[in-house]
Amino acid sequence: MTKALTEKALTRREFLRSATESARDSLLILSTPTLLLAGQQAHAAMEAGEALTTLAAGEAAEFAAIAARIIPTDETPGANEAGVIYFMDRILGGSRAEFLPALRQGLAELQQSANSSYGSPSFSSLTADQQDSLLRTVDRTDFFNTLHYLTIAGMFSSPALGGNRDRIGWKLLGFEARHAWMPPFGYYDAQQMETGE
Template identity: 45%
Template sequence: MNWPKIAAATEHSGHDAAAPPNAIKTLSESEAATVDAIANLIVPGGTTPGARDARVIYFIDNALGSFFAAQLPSFREGLGEFTSSYSSSHGTETSFASAAETQQIAFLKEVEKTPFFLAVRRLTVLGLLALPKYGGNHDNLGWKLIGVEDNHAWEPPFGFYDQDYAGFEPYPGTKPYTA
C-alpha cells in the first residue's frame, strides 16, 4: 500500500464532503451491474443487509476511480476475462448480472480463486465496512451487521487492566471501574 497516495486521493476526491458518492462514474453500466451482482453474492441480503443494501458498488466505483485507480486496468482486464469465461460457458443471451442466482453461484465457485474474484471480494468487504462518505456502508448497514456501535466517544475506564494505572484520571462525570 502507498498510504501517502491514498491519503492524497481521499482528500482530492472530497474527503471532507458530507454526501457519499451516489452515481457510478468509473465503471460502465454493464461493468457495474456485473460487479454489483458478484458483491451481492459475496455478502447476500435477506434477513440481514447485504452488499447491495449497503450500496457497496458505489464504494468500489469510487475506489477504482481514486485511491485504487492504479488497479483499474488489471481490474477491468479481470472483469473482461470473467465476462468472457461466463459467456463461453453459459452463452451470450444472458449476462452474469441477469442470470439466475443458482447459475451465478455455480459460476462463482469455479472462479473463486482467481485474482479478479479476490479483488472484488476485498473491495466488497472494504465497501461494507468503510466510512459511508466513501460510497459504501449506506446508513451504517455494514457496521450494524457486525455490531459496531458508532459512538463519537467511549467512556473510560476500558477495563480492569488499567484500574491501577497511576496516571489514570477518569473523565469528569464517569465512574471508575469496579470489579
C-alpha cells in the same frame, strides 16, 4: 472497582435489557420495508446513473452483482443495499485506479465463462445459484480477491467513502460508531460487576 464506578455502571439485568433492545432495534432496521427501501434507493440511483463517475453502467451492474454474492441480501441487507458499488466506483477512479484494467479483463473472462456455461454473456442476469457456481471456479484468483477486497471495504469502511450506506455494514456486525464507552462492555464483565466474581 470503586463503588462510584460500580453504581454508575449498568447492572447485568440492565445490560441484558439494553442489549436485547438494541438487537430488536437492529431487527427493526433490517425489517422488510426498510430493506426493500434501501435496496430500491441504491438500485434506483444506479439506474439513473447517479454518482457513477468511473464505471460504465453495464460493468457497474456486473461488479455489483458479484459484490451481492460476496455479501448477499438474505434476512438482512447486503452489499447491494449498502451501496458497495458506489464505493468501488469512487475508489477505482481515485487511489485504486490501478486495479481497473485487471478487473475489466477478469470480468471479460468471467462473462465468457457465463456464456459458455449458461449461454448468457451477462453475469448479473444469471440466477443466484448459477452466479455462485461460476464464482466458486474463480474465488482464488486475483480478480476475485480484488473484488472481494473492495466489497468488504465498501461494506464496512466509513460511509463517508461512498459505501456502508445507512451504516448497513456496521449494523450487520453489531458495531456502533461511537466515540466513547463506559463499562461494562460485554456480558461477562457485567456479570462480574454484579456478582463480584
